[in-house]
Amino acid sequence: MIDIILETAEGMEPIALGKQKSDLLSGKVLAVLFFEPSTRTRMSFETAMYRLGGDVLNLGSIDASSIAKGETLADTIRVVDGYADAIVLRHPKEGAALLASEFSTVPILNAGDGAGHHPTQTLLDLYTIKRESHLEGLRIALAGDLKYGRTVHSLCYALSLYGADITLISPMELRMPEEIIKDLEKRGAKVTETNSIENAINEVDVLYMTRIQKERFLDPTEYERVANKLKITPELLTNVKSELKILHPLPRVNEIHTGVDETAHACYFRQAFYGVPVRMALLALVLGAIEV
Amino acid sequence: MNEEQELRVKRIENGTVIDHITAGQALNVLKILGIPDSSQGVVSVLLNSPGKFGIKDVVKIEKRELNVREVDRIALIAPNATINIIRNFNVSQKKKVHIPIFVEGVVRCVNPNCISNSNEPVTSKFNVSVDGCLRLRCTYCGRFISEDIAKHLL
Numbered sequence: 001m002i003d004i005i006l007e008t009a010e011g012m013e014p015i016a017l018g019k020q021k022s023d024l025l026s027g028k029v030l031a032v033l034f035f036e037p038s039t040r041t042r043m044s045f046e047t048a049m050y051r052l053g054g055d056v057l058n059l060g061s062i063d064a065s066s067i068a069k070g071e072t073l074a075d076t077i078r079v080v081d082g083y084a085d086a087i088v089l090r091h092p093k094e095g096a097a098l099l100a101s102e103f104s105t106v107p108i109l110n111a112g113d114g115a116g117h118h119p120t121q122t123l124l125d126l127y128t129i130k131r132e133s134h135l136e137g138l139r140i141a142l143a144g145d146l147k148y149g150r151t152v153h154s155l156c157y158a159l160s161l162y163g164a165d166i167t168l169i170s171p172m173e174l175r176m177p178e179e180i181i182k183d184l185e186k187r188g189a190k191v192t193e194t195n196s197i198e199n200a201i202n203e204v205d206v207l208y209m210t211r212i213q214k215e216r217f218l219d220p221t222e223y224e225r226v227a228n229k230l231k232i233t234p235e236l237l238t239n240v241k242s243e244l245k246i247l248h249p250l251p252r253v254n255e256i257h258t259g260v261d262e263t264a265h266a267c268y269f270r271q272a273f274y275g276v277p278v279r280m281a282l283l284a285l286v287l288g289a290i291e292v
Numbered sequence: 293m294n295e296e297q298e299l300r301v302k303r304i305e306n307g308t309v310i311d312h313i314t315a316g317q318a319l320n321v322l323k324i325l326g327i328p329d330s331s332q333g334v335v336s337v338l339l340n341s342p343g344k345f346g347i348k349d350v351v352k353i354e355k356r357e358l359n360v361r362e363v364d365r366i367a368l369i370a371p372n373a374t375i376n377i378i379r380n381f382n383v384s385q386k387k388k389v390h391i392p393i394f395v396e397g398v399v400r401c402v403n404p405n406c407i408s409n410s411n412e413p414v415t416s417k418f419n420v421s422v423d424g425c426l427r428l429r430c431t432y433c434g435r436f437i438s439e440d441i442a443k444h445l446l
Contacts, residue, residue, distance in 0.1 A: 083344050097408040099414055116433055179436075199427025282319050 008281035016276040025054030031084035043066040044275035077103045105287040122154040124278040128271040141200040143169035144210030148178040160187040167200045209248045234259040307354040309376040318349035321443040364392035406433040
C-alpha cells in the first residue's frame with residue numbers, strides 16, 4: 001500500500017505544482033479538525049484538497065468551538081461526520097485518531113496524535129527519500145531527538161520495510177528507545193548508534209535531522225552543549241557523498257546552518273512541498289477517486 | 293486441601309473455588325470479579341496458603357459460577373490459577389485459566405496522555421502477548437504494561 005501511495009503521489013506532482021488542473025475531488029468536502037496548531041500539516045492538507053477541486057471545512061479556533069464547552073472528541077466526530085466526506089484530525093492525545101475512526105463513518109486521516117503517530121509525515125518523508133535519493137539499499141542517518149521524536153520512530157519502522165541501513169545519532173539522554181531498536185533489528189534493519197554526526201555523515205545517502213527540544217533538558221548548559229554538537233554546517237559537508245540529501249521535518253532552530261540551504265544537499269524545503277502531492281494521493285485514494 | 297485447612301475455610305455447596313492464585317493476588321482477583329458488589333453468597337479468601345508448588349492464595353465464592361470472560365481476566369494476574377466449579381459439594385468442572393489475546397475494560401492505560409484515559413465514551417483495550425513475560429499493549433496509544441499489571445486494574 002505504501003508503494004501505491006508513493007506512486008500515486010508522483011502522478012500528482014504536476015497538479016500540486018499548479019501546472020495541471022484537476023477536478024478529481026470536485027464536490028467532496030474535507031473537514032480539517034486541528035485541536036492543536038500545526039501550520040505545515042494543515043496547510044498542505046488544505047492545498048491538496050483545493051488543488052484537486054474539493055472544498056475544505058475548517059474547525060477553526062478551538063476556543064470558539066463547542067469543544068471549549070466540553071464536548072467530547074467522539075461527539076465532535078459524530079457531528080462532523082455528517083458534514084464532510086473525510087476528516088483530517090490533529091489531536092494532542094495519543095490514540096485520538098483511532099478513537100475518531102470508531103465513531104466515524106467517513107475516513108479519518110491522522111495528522112498527528114500527541115506523541116503517538118504522524119503517518120502522513122512518514123509517507124512524505126519516504127516520498128522525499130524516493131524522489132531525491134533511493135529507497136532500496138538506502139544508508140540513512142537520523143540525528144537529534146530520537147527519544148521523543150515521533151517522526152523518526154515512524155520513519156524508522158517504514159524504512160525497515162525497505163531494508164535500510166540505519167545510523168542513529170543522538171546524545172545519550174535522547175537515544176532511540178531500546179524497544180524500537182529491537183523491533184527494527186527483528187525486521188531486518190541494520191542499526192548502529194553514535195553520538196557524533198562526524199562519525200556518520202560521510203557514509204550515508206540521506207541525513208535526517210530533527211530538532212532537539214530545549215524543554216527536555218533540566219540544565220540549559222547541557223542543552224547548549226548537545227544542540228551545538230548536533231549541528232550541520234557547510235564545513236561538515238566537505239567529505240560527504242556528492243549525492244547526500246539532508247532532510248528535516250521543520251521547523252528548524254539552529255541544527256542546520258543557513259549556509260547549508262544553498263547547497264545541493266539541502267532538501268528540507270522541497271520535502272515540505274512533497275507533503276502536498278502525498279496528501280493529494282491519500283485524499284484521492286481514501287475518497288475513492290482513484291481505485292487501487 | 294487437607295482437613296486442617298478445611299477447618300479454616302469450609303467446603304462450599306455450590307459456587308467456584310479459584311485455586312493456585314499467585315500469592316498476594318487474591319484481593320485483585322476479587323476486584324476483577326467485582327466482589328463484594330456482584331456476589332450474593334459468602335466469599336472466603338485464603339492468603340499465603342501452603343501448596344505443592346509453594347505458597348498460593350485461594351478464593352471460594354458461594355452461589356456463583358464464573359464465566360469465560362472473568363476467567364480470562366484472572367489469567368492476567370494469576371496465570372497458574374485453576375477454576376473449580378462446585379455443584380452439590382463436588383467438583384463438577386476443573387480448568388486452568390487461559391491468557392486471553394485481547395482484554396477490554398480491565399486495565400487502565402499507564403499513559404496519562406492516552407485518549408482512553410480521558411472523558412471519551414470508550415473503554416480501555418489491550419492486546420496481550422506472552423514473550424517471556426506477559427505484556428499488554430494499549431490499542432489506542434501503543435504503550436506497554438508488563439509489570440505490576442494488578443496495579444493498573446480498573
